[in-house]
Amino acid sequence: MHIIDNEIAALLDEAAARYNSPDFIAADPVQFPRMFSDKRDIEIAALLASTIAWGNRTMICRSANKMFGLMDWQPYNYVMDEGYEDLGEGNIHRTFFNRNLRHYLRGLHDVYSKYGSLEDFAAAVGAPGADAPAWHLAAAINRSLAAANGGADDCRCLPLGLDKSALKRFNMALRWLVRNDGIVDLGVWNALKPSQLYVPLDVHVGNVSRELGLLERKQNDRRAVEDLTDTLRALRPDDPVYYDFALFGVGVNS
Secondary structure (H helix, E strand, O other): OOOOOHHHHHHHHHHHHHHOOHHHHHHOHHHOHHHOOOHHHHHHHHHHHHHOOOOOHHHHHHHHHHHHHHOOOOHHHHHHOOHHHHOOOOEEEOOEEHHHHHHHHHHHHHHHHHHOOHHHHHHHOOHHHOOOHHHHHHHHHHHHHHHHOOOOOOOOOOOOOOOOOOOHHHHHHHHHHHOOOOOOOOOOOOOOOHHHOOOOOOHHHHHHHHHOOOOOOOOOOHHHHHHHHHHHHOOOOOOHHHHHHHHHHHHHHO
């Protein structure tokens, strides 16, 4: 863990406070889970919106609008009614297609049929007590997806090489579901604590973190996520991922 000097700490605090604001929501995929009040809708929307969250944010939001439109803006009912089986060929976002969405929703149908909510599933598979809850839960979801799809895997839904994957988009979904400061993130889960979250690490955040001296590792992989999150815990042990807002903001405007 690096020692964060006072100047960098002040920069992070200022940027995080600026971007952890209601103004952040309108241009970000977090707007989609925020459109729902039922926890099950929120969970499904968080998973799906984060799954396609790569590339230009305007394009991501446009694609998410299309995707939830296919569900008549009722994601939980759509999953449980198996409406996805009627999807023809088509594209959702870049290299994520209708067939990938169908694969994902088949697995979620099984999860919700057996456990009632994704949070209860997370608790049942032991994620809260795991050393790395995000990766533990992602592995369990991948197993459910494969079981519901005749044993087939699909890396477009969740990464498969979890020993190395940074799990950027899934860590972002968990940030939305678990952080509970009442500003941007929804905080609808109690099974995990904010202290158990990991920074959603992409190329942008990795580069900014290195420029600020927060991260030495060159690869944007699982170990880098763990190293960066450990460093940020020195500032906020109970909520290190708060600084995801800072790293995003500094990166966008540097």
